[in-house]
Amino acid sequence: MDSLTIGSSLAELYHENSKQRRHDRSFGWRVATVGNSPSFQRLTRRPGKRYGGAQVIALPRPEPLDMPLHQAIAARRSVRRFSARPLTVPDLAALLMLSAGLPGGAGDGERTTLRAAPSAGGLHPTEIYVVVRAVDGLEPGVYHYRANDHVLETLDLDATAPARLAEASSYPEILETAAATLVLTAVFGRTTLKYGERAYRFVVLEIGHVAQNVLLVAPALGCGAVPIGGFVDDEVHAILDVDGVDEASLYLLPVGHLPPDPDPPEWAGGQEAVAAVMERLWSSGAVLSAPGRPDRGSARDG
């Protein structure tokens, strides 16, 4: 892939082909037919992976957070360096339950509706894995959060997992100091069966809902986090032992306590290449008025 092309034909192709159009009834038909199917409803009643045979660690129910929501929103900042202080299991339990768990309970037992994050059709394609480096009471390694039961499933107590995950990311220096990194994956099939081509949009949006919850709970616990989209996908999949096709990682969220001193300035690498592309973008007008479409004027002119 060319790293500095303008625009993305793949994205445009996908977007065009996943548009809902007024006179095309197939999307509505599909949603209604699949959504009303009793077998589909039965299969998707309590979505979420369960690792049979894994050692299970019960998590505590989180205490109410002290920080008002408006303060957590104002305090949220991407934190890229963490103190050496480990996370506690109650901290981790709060991050997990209040981002992707069922803080409101299991609902009416028919459909799980009381989750922390919304999901198209209540199908919840998001899974969370926790790669632990320094959490009091947990051995380093890879765990899966089984949201339905608010437990961790122990997948791989390999103490090298945090370092391997750091290397798989584009920012090893960030992950190396994080007490734990949450890896958000999506099981696409849960959503595609009902929503067809439009499902990919929903899945990615939903990962964002879950991630934002993590990013807001972190400051309320005196912690910080950063959403990371830059990583070598299949290396992350190998660490989690997922196939990268039916289930794939979309986000890394390193979490930890705040360092005593503030963050250093933003990383400065690659600034010349970026400046050259920006110059090309501005002077070609590609961002503001695509060829063959009406000129929408220049943002430079206001």
Ligand SMILES: Cc1cc2nc3c(=O)[nH]c(=O)nc-3n(C[C@H](O)[C@H](O)[C@H](O)COP(=O)(O)O)c2cc1C
């Ligand atoms: C989709 C997405 C991907 C991101 N990926 C990275 C990343 O790979 N590395 C990184 O350091 N920050 C990443 N960030 C964090 C942004 O750089 C950060 O949100 C931005 O600089 C604004 O700063 P703030 O979060 O402190 O408001 C990502 C943010 C989003 C929303």
